[in-house]
Amino acid sequence: MAEPTQPLLIDPNSPPRRSLDDTIETYIGTFGWAQFLQAALVSFSGVFDAQQTFISVFTDFEPTWHCTGRSEPGSICHEAVSNICILPKTAWSWDFSPHVSVISEWNLQCAGSFVKGLPESSFFVGCLFGGLILSTLADSSLGRKNMLFLSCLLMSISTMLTVFSPNIWVYAFLRFVNGFGRATIGTCALVLSTELVGKKWRGRVGIMSFFGFMLGFLSLPIVAYVNRGKSWRVLYVWTSIPTIIYCVLVRYFVCESPRWLFVRGRREEAISILKRVASIPKNTDVNNGGVISMSFEEGEEEEYEKPSVNIYESMKVLVGKRWALKRLSAIMAVAFGIGLVYYGMPLALSDLDFNIYLSAAFNALMDLPANLITLFLVDKLSRRNALIGFTALGGVSSVLIFALQNMRIGNHGALQLALELISYFSACSAFNMEMIYTIELFPTCVRNSAIALARQALVLGGVFSPIMVAAGRKNGFWSFGLFGLAIGLLGLCVVGLPETRGSDLCDTMDEEECKDQQSKNVITRIVIA
Template sequence: MADSNPLLPPRDDDADGRFEYRTDHHHEKKLSVDERIEQYIGEFGWPQLIQSVLVSLAWTFDAQQTFISVFTDAEPGWHCVGSQCGSYSGVCDLPDDARWAWNSPKESSIISEWGLQCASSFVKGLPASSFFFGCLIGGLVLATLADSWLGRKNLLLLSCLSMSISGILTAFVSTNVWVYALLRFVCGFGRAAIGTCSLVLATEVVGKRWRGQVGVIGFVCFSLGFLSLPGIAYINEGKSWRTIYIWTSMPTLIYCALVLFFVRESPRWLLIKGRKEEAVENLKNIATLHQSSLTLSFVGEEEAPHGNDLDVYSALKILVAKTWALHRLVGVMIMSTCIGVVYYGMPLALGNLPFNLYLSCTLNALSELPASFITFVLIDKLNRKCSLIGLTIVSGICSVLVAIVQDFYHGRLMMGLQIGLEIISFLSACAAVDIMLIYTIELFPTCVRNSAVSMARQALVFGGIFGPPLVAAGRTSPFLTYGVFGLVIGVCGLFAGGLPETRGVALSDTMEEEEDGEKAKLAAV
């Protein structure tokens, strides 16, 4: 149990049982805000676990909207009704007098409902591209709101609400592919901040020893959300694609109510914004479940960390203005972009492999769970830099081997080897994403942390933009897909060598505190 009065200075008891607080600077140890918060609510208890799990659930709904197009935008199978089809492999190659029909009801996919089977690849891929483009723009626009104005909780709530409402509107007002693509853009724009806010908010209420493990909770929820989609699609098999949007969007509204009433804002963020009373109240609420009576005399006004952000986008200005922060941000974004090429590109490339698409998609989705477990183990055992370098190299080697094996494909044994290498490569990339995000949290202080993590996530999405053209090129030459994937991710991990190690290091709250910590490390060396 944590000390019920940790934020008061030490006291001396006299012979009469009375006590007074020591003010002798030779005896008083000045604690950082990070240490004071840990002393007050403990490193990790039931209140922090409940808060972290509740906040991390947002990743589940985020994953559903990210991968929902795998089922709603899929091109259904077709069959020939008469005998005029001959040996044609595609509907658009059939002669005008040929009769054919979809294997599924017309409304089961946007392709069949709106007759897009012969549309250009640009039109067919427009909704998915619009979603990721919305993610990219939304990440840039919303990146600093959680640091400077709205806070972590409010932005998480706003993002989940906009994602849910846009999903419901998609089901009811999409009359053609253009309206549908616009709503997918709105959905992507709104959900861009969910993962960042959830990850930062969950990790800022626990001690530094538990940050990595708590961060993994969100990654597991994301994997479960991905895995839930095949089940939802199977239940609604033969029904309209719109029902999948309803099934995934309505529960998000209920989740928004839970966030509104039960999630607490980060005390760290409240402190740097000067909202000391709210920070104290949130700390009391978090500590209530494992401390029966608490009194608080928090840090003096002169000791409280203050954010130096003056407007909505000042966090990015601060990151660019500080040489050390810009160096870290550039390194993080380069690695995130390269990892994103593989993370988003590999699932899209499964259709290029001589393997059952549904089974391979399921195996890829399942591989995210052991990736989260690997992160859970590695995050507390190995240095962040060693973990990133090792995982990216393993992913790169296996991806290149996939291309080599495909060139020498001669039967089931080689097919099994190929999909096995692909799963290992994707699993390693997933684990690298998880560790990369946790590493980013630890590299930047509270006043700019959410902005930095947002930029890292947008770099991941930006990397995903390069996946589709590489997949298309790989239909004729396997190396242009998996070979390039391997080279890109295999090299990017080396950029971690220029960044500081953060395992076991206390989180800083201000830029000045981070700079003082770095100076202390250099002085110790």
């Protein structure tokens, strides 16, 4: 007769059998200090991610200039002249050292728009390639922690190398590498932090990564102000060194996701991590009798996906399942619409009848109320309805800006700015809610890849938004009008998706299918009754 299955760890008070999700939920459901420190450390990666995303605002800008009074006979140099390319070089000079910007250091003030925007475009193209190539490694061979470490390390090294750029072409290439490396930071941080806590705290912990990104966005102007008048290379030095230090902290102090370890068959490591982060009663002796009971039978072990040598296996699984492809397509469509507004609105601020500097400052602060409101609403509103509501609000606000631009009566600058802030705030809130929704829509084995693809769709919107903004300078419909229509209509794509608020996280595709089928059966019985 076969011997009874021996539990991985013994707890005499536990039931004889317990599913993976129930076991993990039982011991990480209470949010303890160990989990808080882990989530905070992982979420802090957003600081460095945001700094590299927006650093070009302070390194690639076109500095102000003034007339020198040494103009050649017949030339004109006064305040009414806005194009220095029509003036001789002896008639004007930069207000600061030419080294404050790549534009002035390499004399690109008269270059075409393609050359001036090449570094920023290269960064986002690198994000696209990095997301597609690296994202599946977090679900397959490397895991969440190692992928976060390698992404931060590649980003920090490329940031430091950028300091030695001799020309715009090398600079653009290093920005591409920088974007390639940072592409998976946000995804890994969000997934890893939420998989270390129970469902009760999942939404709040997910917001922590957004606060990290906001902190990086707000800290960058401070670093730039302290180093104002200095070379743009100094800013890359000051943002690369802290990132390298952070990589060391991740390598030695961050825990891998126990869910991912279980799915990959590494159960002993998973149990060890659960012991480190679980909220264990004080009257329990960890060394005598064991703490965490994993009542899995040997036959259940085979139900979980085994490690695959093909790093794109998770992609194949997502595309191969009809329900998964439907969910993924809807999520990516919404993310594309959000990306158009999220990246496009700040670029279009110069088209509003309001002070550009105040407008930019207000936009930078919009992440704070968006994160706070999402934090308080995440457990009170349905994911689907909240996402539809935020995208609709952003769409209406954006279209109203276009309508005001076509009114020739009165000055609507302040009202335009208010609508722009509402639209940008809605895009930020919608993005936060969509990331949490995506976590709950997909099982552990493909969750990181699903979120990575959603973020790639967001970045793709950022690739198209500068073109739309340029066209919108002549006709606001091509910028604000299309922004509003895109985010509003694409937000409706989630109408057919299931609601996930308060649901358990699944670990395998079969488990997710089973849960989905049970929900449909319940709905069918209710309709029949």
